[in-house]
Amino acid sequence: MTEVKITLKRSLIGRPQDQIKTAQALGLTKVGKSVVKTRNEAINGMITKIAHLVAVEEA
Secondary structure, rough: OOOEEEEOOOOOOOOOHHHHHHHHHHOOOOOOOOOEOOOHHHHHHHHHOOOOOOOEEEE
């Protein structure tokens, strides 16, 4: 499996609760924070749900 670096680029203020919870589940709490995750179906689904808030790159 490949790893991806996920960075929160936009604020979570005013977003629907499900998007906030998804970002928190990925470990993204502040704008600019990055996490490295192993790519799998669950992570891909989470990235898709908040794709407009994050930047994704191969790690």
